[in-house]
Amino acid sequence: MNTESLKEAIKRELPEFLRTDQDFRSYIIELTRQEYAGRVETQDRFYDLLAELRRDREGRTREWEEFKDGQSRKWDEQNRRWDEQNRRWDETQAELRRIHEEIMLLICELKSSIDKAGMYIFERKARYYEQRHQRTANRLIVISPMIDARARRVVERLGIETYGDSSEVEAI
Numbered sequence: 175m176n177t178e179s180l181k182e183a184i185k186r187e188l189p190e191f192l193r194t195d196q197d198f199r200s201y202i203i204e205l206t207r208q209e210y211a212g213r214v215e216t217q218d219r220f221y222d223l224l225a226e227l228r229r230d231r232e233g234r235t236r237e238w239e240e241f242k243d244g245q246s247r248k249w250d251e252q253n254r255r256w257d258e259q260n261r262r263w264d265e266t267q268a269e270l271r272r273i274h275e276e277i278m279l280l281i282c283e284l285k286s287s288i289d290k291a292g293m294y295i296f297e298r299k300a301r302y303y304e305q306r307h308q309r310t311a312n313r314l315i316v317i318s319p320m321i322d323a324r325a326r327r328v329v330e331r332l333g334i335e336t337y338g339d340s341s342e343v344e345a346i
Contacts, residue, residue, distance in 0.1 A: 278312045284340070287320035290328055297332045315343065 192199045211219070281300045285292065293316065300314050314334045321336055329336050337343050 279309050280313050280315060281311045282315040282317065285316065285318040287322075288316060288318045288325055289322040290324040293325045293328045293332065293334065297334065317343065 192202065281303060283296045283299075288296075296316060297314065300311055304310055314332070315337065316329070316334055317337045317340050319338050321338070326336070328334075
């Protein structure tokens with residue numbers, strides 16, 4: 175019998191010997207004991223591994239809580255910054271409204287020619303603008319090289335300044 179056939183015979187017969195012959199089974203276990211860990215040693219390793227996993231999970235939980243706290247602080251800081259920006263924006267808008275109200279309002283019309291009816295139309299447009307924007311114009315100006323004589327009589331009554339050229343307009 176050669177080595178290969180002996181191995182095949184052992185593989186075939188060994189399971190039956192281990193089930194039926196207790197002394198043979200004990201001999202094989204004792205012979206191979208040093209090749210594998212016993213039950214107590216295996217359980218100790220298992221419990222050590224579970225303890226390590228538990229410690230790792232607790233560490234990760236602690237890290238996660240610290241991360242969440244850090245994120246919460248960042249959000250709080252961001253919200254504080256937004257509130258500060260909103261406060262500054264409101265102050266800036268209030269200042270711009272104040273400046274806007276103080277700025278002189280000029281309503282001007284440029285025409286190649288204008289007659290009496292055109293002058294009345296301009297005055298109605300200006301009053302509509304004032305009403306719509308709730309601001310009173312400081313000056314109403316018409317610039318036209320050809321102003322009808324009848325239109326010239328109306329401008330004083332309507333409070334409209336007239337100029338033949340834009341370069342004639344007085345300093346604001």
